[in-house]
Amino acid sequence: MTAKAVAPWVRTRLRTAPGAAGALALLVLLTAFLAAALPRGVDRYEDRGLRHAVASAAPDNSVIRLAGPMPLGGDPSAPPLGPQAMEQAYRKQLKAIPAPLRADDGQSAYGVRTTEKIPATDPLDSWLPRPEGMPPRLLVASRSSLADHARLVSGRLPTAKADATSHTAEAVVTASTAKALHITPGSVVHIPGAEGKPLAIRITGTVQPLLPDASYWATEPALRAPQLVPASPKPDEPHYWYAGLILGADSAPVLLGTAGSPEVYADIAPAAHAMNARRLHGLSASVASLEGGPALAALRLLVGPGTTVSTELDAILEEYTSVRDSITPVVAVATFGTATVAGVVLLMAGGLAAARRGTELALLRARGGSLPGIGGRLAAETAVVTVPSAALGLGLAVLVVRGGRLVPALLAVAAVALVSCLALPVRAMVSHRTVRTASDRDDLVRVRPSRRRTVAELTLLVLAVGAVVALRRRSTAAGSDTLVSSAPVLVGVIAALLLVRLYPLPLRWAARPAARLRSTVGFLSLARAGRAPGGGVLPLLALLTALTTAAFGGSVLAGVADARDRAALYSTGADARIDSVTPLPRGLADRVAKVDGVSQVVAAHVEYGVEMPYGDRVAVIGADPSPYAALTDRTGLGAIGADDLKARPGGKALAAIASPKVAAGLGRGPREVRVAGYRLMVQVVGIRERTPAVPRSDFLLVDTAGLGAREPTTLLVAGTGLDGDDLRRTVTTPRTAGERPTVQLRTETRHKLVDSPLQSGAERVYGAAVAAGAGYAVLALLLSLLRGAPERSALLARLRTMGLTRRQGRRLLILEALPQAVLAALGGALTGWAATELLSPGVDLTGLALAASGQTASAGSGLRPDAMSLLIPAVCVVALAAGVAATQAWWTSRRGSVTELRAGDTR
Incomplete structure (x- = not known):
């Protein structure tokens, strides 16, 4: 009969400490969710910003205009101008547009149109209006899919084919054109022909555009509504009506016989909904190819050697790129800060677990356990908790934040899982690389930095100086890289390392006069603060980085709001204005x-x-x-x-x-x-x-x-x-x-300054990153206090047996927690102020603050320290530390001394 197998290590450990495993799983889940949501959120607002930039641009600017010469020969019934032939040619033109640029077929149109404003040749006493004695001038064009984009108001759509012998054709006009030019179904408008005989165009009906502001109608405004146009740019010139007549598809060949220099055209609207920011370079290359590259050569083979392509889409993409490139470095600053604090918190969680199990691991080493064996077991038991939590965080991020790429989110979650899995085993292997039967004192005031640590700190100092200098010289408007974006974080890291070195000095100075006081609470609290573990660099690093990022981020958001306020004020001059x-x-x-x-x-x-x-x-x-x-x-x-x-x-x-x-x-x-x-x-x-x-x-x-x-x-x-x-x-x-009179409000003007999803999305992501960094700072403080909680509880219980009152115990724990909290608060506020002052010359908030940056750049968008962003996080850190200490003192007093003091307890 075989012996019963020993219980597996991982299952045993998880059953032994389910609370710690659950807390680690929750921390990894939250961190993985944020790590995956951030790149997807950035992708989403950049995509929305690009689509908004293209969709909100004037259609006559964003549309791609293809124009080619009319077929030679002069035969009005020539097959190249027939409906089927033009449809086939148009489909070939769409296929010739290079990817990733795509056409919005529903808002695109093709046909034949005149390129000159043709004057109507009807007599002076005709029904056509002649303001200031000028006859109306006309744009005559055929337009594909008219029935799909207009509602018939009266009459019928043109159906008859062009009659080359009688020089007649059928057309419709919009309701506004019919009203302005006094046109009714059955009216006949005459335009000059190429050979002297006028062309008679019979109006068969009136239509109402379904989407008058969409590309189909907006690319040719004269077809949508008539315009009063001056005869010349000179002042006080007479005006005339300029309107459009829409021919039927079968009547297009008749334009060969007009004097309006007709051309074959295609107005191709870009599909804004199919664009994404990751393909922005490809979109720009496609537009350039259409304007003067291989794509234009291919189109000329299809349409004719004289084919031209014109569009302002390249300028729209360039403007979007400029705004995005000015926003990205600012958002990257908050991203680096939050990622650093999150990484430190994960390392602190591993350090807390290693400290909690220090006696167990020391015993394993003393009984012959190898470092690889112990590290492997710890990694396995941690992976069982962290890997599923990281996967769940990734899944939640994909469900909540839709539309972004999966690969960057997957890589970010993999980094979170890797750090979470290795934090505990690496810390344990470093701490127990030598076999010890008892742990040595590692007081903060006694520890001496090693040479390796000094070299590492000097290296970070050089990197921080280089990042600050690079940012001040280049500015965020010139783009971003890792070194420049991490400048505030590096400033916070250097400040944390400096404070850790200086921290023992004020404790020693304060302990001497405190020893002369009658009450022992002050001296004991300072002595306890000095006996804190020497590895306290991680809590300070997390707190200072988070406080620096929060102060810098708050200053950025305050600078954005200030720039918008000034820009709105510079536009209106007061809270409201009425002009006439x-x-x-x-x-x-x-x-x-x-x-x-x-x-x-x-x-x-x-x-x-x-x-x-x-x-x-x-x-x-x-x-x-x-x-x-x-x-x-x-x-x-x-x-x-x-x-x-x-x-x-x-x-x-x-x-x-x-x-x-x-x-x-x-x-x-x-x-x-x-x-x-x-x-x-x-x-x-x-x-x-x-x-x-x-x-x-x-x-x-x-x-x-x-x-x-x-x-x-x-x-x-x-x-x-x-x-x-x-x-x-x-x-x-x-x-x-x-x-x-026009009425303009300052508040309404300010609202218009942030009319792009690119800016509003970036601002939300920035605010979320700063808030997440602040949350991780709270976790860092709690983990720091939690590490010494058992020892403080035991100490308080012992002192209670020696006559310490509950009030004195509460004061003791609060005073013990305050030195590090006050140091972090003051250091964070000073570091945030210094980082803002140092980096302000290189931070350009124009793109993030102002939608119409070209018109409102004079409003200024400089970065200045924000007092509330400096003080509120610092005060919250001190209040939280005092609150946690007071809560622990209250809870310990409720449990009683017998519960805390057990025989053989070495705390």
Whole structure:
């Protein structure tokens, strides 16, 4: 009969400490989930940002326009212009578009169109409208799949084939074109033919576009709605109607006989939903190939040697790339910080397990256990817990964060699982590489750094200095790499190593006077703090890195918010503004002042494009000095004193405040300026960069009393909680409905500055990374306190038997925990401030802060330390440490001394 097998090691160990195994599994699950979710989240917001950039661009910019010459020969019934032949040619053109660029077939169109604005040849007394005596001009085009993109309003769609002998064709127009040009079903419009005989186009019906803003209609606006176009760019030129006639597919060949220089075309809309940011380089290469590469050569073989391709899609992709490249390094900073803190916490968990099982492992070594054998068993029992937890975290991340790549998430989770599996065995093998029967004291105040540690610390110092210098010189706008993105983390690591070296000094200094006190609690707490394990570099490293990342991240988010606030203020000049090209109605300012939330209304007369004596055209502002000065002081836009602007009776020149460029052009002496038909003598008495009335252009500000035109054209509104709808209802009352003043709110403008998923997604990922880093810092502090919890409980129990009161015990544990917590809090705050100051010249927040970066770059997006981001995390660390110590003291007092003190316990 065989002997019963010994219970397996792994199963026995897991049954012995199920709580520790469960806590490790939960930690690995959370870390694996975050590690997998981060790259997938970045992929998702980058993809959404790219698709939004293409989809939100003007369709006539994003569309790929293919144009080729008409078939030679002049036969209107030539097969190349028949519906089937054009459909086949169009399909071949779509296949010639290089991957990964794809066409949105539903919004693309092809056909034949005129390239010149053809004037209608109908008589002067015809029904066609002629504003200012100019006949309407027409765009005549066939458009594929018209029935799928329009709803028939009246009449029918064109069905008859072109008649080359009678020079007739059928077409439809949109409802807005029919209304503007007085067209009804059955109307006939004549256009000149190539050989002198006009072409008669019979209108068979009117249609209503189903998606007028989509690419199918927006790429040819004249087909969608008529436009009043000036005859020339010169001012005061007569206008004419420019509208489109949509031929049936069978009528396309008739355009061969017109004088409008017809061409075969295809307007191919890119499929924005099929784009992803990882293929951005391929997309740019595909567009370049279409514009002047192999793809264009292939298209010319299909359509003709004169085929051209034009698009602004390459500019859209380039702008997106620029914004993404300015955002990525900023997000990478938070990613590196959180990854470092998470890695340290996993190492601390392994260290805690090794310390908890120190006696067991020392006994195994004393009884002949080998290091590889012990390490293998520990790795096996850890892998049983960590590998399934990591896999579960990966699965949850895939389910929660959809749309990202799987491989980066898989690699990140593999790294988490590897660190989790090796932390305990490696720490145990290092600690027990020599056989010991008793553990030596490893007090923090007694430990001496080894030479290897010194060399490693100096190496990290060199890397940190190099990272800071590289970031300050290159800026995040130039791209990112590992060294640059890890600069704040390296600063935190160096600070942690420095504090660990300096930590024993204040403990020794404080212990001497504490020994002279009557109470032993203070001295004992300091002595206990000094006897903390010398491996306390990991808790400090985690805390300082997390606090540095949190402070740096908070400063980044505060800088983003500040930049958006300034950009919105520079756009509106106040909390709200009401503008009109003509003088505003009388009494409007009084009505606006009664709107809820309005505290001040300042009226101003603004004349744009006033020519200065030195040649430039600037804005001239007339305002009442006192309220306008109060507004400038409130907004901080070029604050002035009321006396500086007031017109002085009998003065030779009107006092003026000017922007630097205008002041340089006018000089300090009196100069004559013509404003709104009046001649003024002005003299610049002050220079300001900006002013609320025109915050984004050069200006000349004078007192309204000295300005000839005094009727206000602009109202600047200050207040809190302004309602845009309420203001617009007040402005567009029946007395002002015809004048159409525009209302612009600062809050609405600020909201528009973050209209891209690329920016909002990056901001969410950044905030989540900072929050995760803070959470891991809390875990690091708890693990640090948990490591010494059994020993503190036993000590407290012994002292209780010697007469220590509960209040004194609580004070003892709190004072013991405070030195390290206070050190981490102060060090973290100082390190966060130093990192922000050191790295601020190299951190560009423009892409993250501002959607319209080209228009609002002057708002500035610098990085400055944020006081709340520095103080709140530091205070929370101290409060948490004190709270945990107080809780442990309370719990120990409830359990009693007998429970904590057992015979043979070496704690």
